[in-house]
Amino acid sequence: MRILLVEDDAEVARFVRKGLQEAGHNVEHAANGRDGLFLAASEQFDILVLDRMLPGGVDGVRLVETLRGQGNRTPVLFLSALSAVDERVKGLKAGGDDYLVKPFAFAELLARVEALGRRPTVEAPATRLKIADLEMDLLSRTVTRGGKRLEIQPREFRLLEHLMRHAGQVVTRTMLLEKVWDYHFDPQTNVIDVHVSRLRQKVDKGFDKPLIHTVRNAGYMIRAEG
């Protein structure tokens, strides 16, 4: 993917850029909002990673507002040291698609970047999701594996759906917390792990090929090969 990183802190920028390049992405970097806006407006990117506060008169929010005003719909991930809820709301309102508070683990950033970048641009209303022999029917809200119906509770269904929509991508615990439960707080306990392990019991137990994988230091991933 072609990624534009707008970040004024040289060390963070270097670290993020290196990490993304190692993950196989092509990264352009701008150190201030003005240059960032120029690049974002003049070239094609798959995703923009923006610091919320930037020097040079154009901060992250202004940059996104300007781009969205020009009809540019490139997905935007905000990086910010501001964790207050209204800051997050402000960022998302301006047209940001995701919001990550500093300090962050690189794995978290990468997972979010890939989730955003590979998001289907046209929200095709898929009615079925399929990974190997695991099938999900979104209309009848049923899940089968190898033709056998799995007893799945509504919340587990949503959890599995989220994993399946991002098949082959790492989904972090925070992402699951935010996207599946819409919680933006620290649950104190490894609740997400417990939920995933319960789901895993239902999906993988009794089948020789596990589909839900734990990615060390990052999160979970559902994929066929493993």
Next chain:
Amino acid sequence: MPGTLEALLRFLRSAGFRFAVRFALIFIGATAVFALVFWYATAGSLDRQTDAALRTDALSLVERWREAGSAAVAEAIGERLASDVEGNSIYLLINPEGRRLAGNLDRWPQGVPAGTDWAFDTVQRDGLTTEARLNVMELGNGYRLAVGRDVTEKQRLRDLLAEGIAWSAFAALIFAVTGAAVLRRALEQRLLPAAQTAEAIASGDLSHRVPLSPRNDEFDRLGQSMNAMLDRIDRLMEGIRGVSDSIAHDLRTPIARARAKLEEAVVGPDDPETLRAAMERGITDLDNITRVFEALLRIAEAEAGSRRAAFAPIDLAPVLADVAEFYGVVAESRGQSLETDLPAALETVGDRDLLAQAAGNLIDNALKFAPEGGRVRLTARALPRERIEIAVEDSGPGLAPEDRARAGTRFFRADSSRATPGSGLGLSLVQAVARLHGGDLVLEDAPEELGGTPGLRATIRIGPA
């Protein structure tokens, strides 16, 4: 000199002075209106009476003229003059040649302009000049009639009235000025406590409050608002101080620990595996520090009340059910049971995420302290006056009464719970959230039926205070 001028200007610009001037102007205006009405009702009324009498008299003479001619009018005038005991009447009837036919004026008055029939004129009487009110009529054929009244008496009354009004105006002016001064002074006096308090605050002493009088008037309400504002600022400052204390005390320790481990790794054996493990531990430590930091900021945010802007109407019942379901799996994995007793709907206004987190923290705490196979119960019910009670009970060891009071303070961990994982911020956050929603956190013994020794029951009551 410029000093005094400046002081004078400042005085003139002061709100007190402006109020005072306004008061004086209104007072003077009222007095003027009063005087006008008084004048109209007395002197004016006298004038109007005189004019009406003259008119009637003149018209009746004109009537006489039409009926019986000039001789009859002359006779009537003579009659009228002869019976005028007050001696104020003036009549004059002249023929076309200007000769007097009847009346008591020696000639036609000059002060009456041609074309008008009403006039004030001076006439001589006993060698003195006096004021007379005259009504003049053309009778036809060049005969002219003047009917008048010596108004000296009335004039004297008018003068007396005018003098009286002038004196009262002067008195009113004095009252106005004095009243204005008193008003200004009173205003200054009443504002003084507030001003002094504000000054003391501005110079850094936040403990001052505006003294209130028992009158409970506008100034007291202003003082109350100021005091409420100051309390709020005080609480915010307290919060900031609390956060900085917490940072100082409780972030230093994990930072020091992380630092020590990393340093140890640097000087330790060069084995890449050991180094990597040390670095990973360092990162975990940093992550934990970040979590504590996040929790502190969130508590501060709740305590500062800045999140009240994000309040929205919510139905707490599904929110609590979700939280119970979310933590339910944890209970299950530990062989504990999480029971819920929730009503169908619990409407309130608040911050969904914070309330969910608060309920989650209570459940999480309860699950941590309840033994394996223990029970935790989440209940919620609506109280009168739109208040809501959320309670979490457990069958754990409970909390000693002396620890309960301190449980809401940051980083408090009962000695008996040192072994349990947690930042010690959970209950502080619950308390901050409860307070943000107009309530509080209460800790007490859980009911017997749950088992425990006895367990803890944590209740938050929220809703409009």
Next chain:
Amino acid sequence: MLGTPAALGGVEPPARVTSDSKEYCTELAVRLAALPGSREEPARSLAADGIHLCETGHTRTGVAKLRRAIRAARGGD
């Protein structure tokens, strides 16, 4: 001289009231004498007072007394 409008306003003295004079006293006395009730009290004594006052120079009070006498003689109030 009587009744000529003022040619020069300031110069000519203002009109004079003639009913405060001794002549008018006489006129009133004559008028009273013509009235039927003039010999009765209180008209008679009022008239006497009036005439006396007029003669002693208190014309105005004299005129007032005479006028009251006339009123009384007319049987008025």
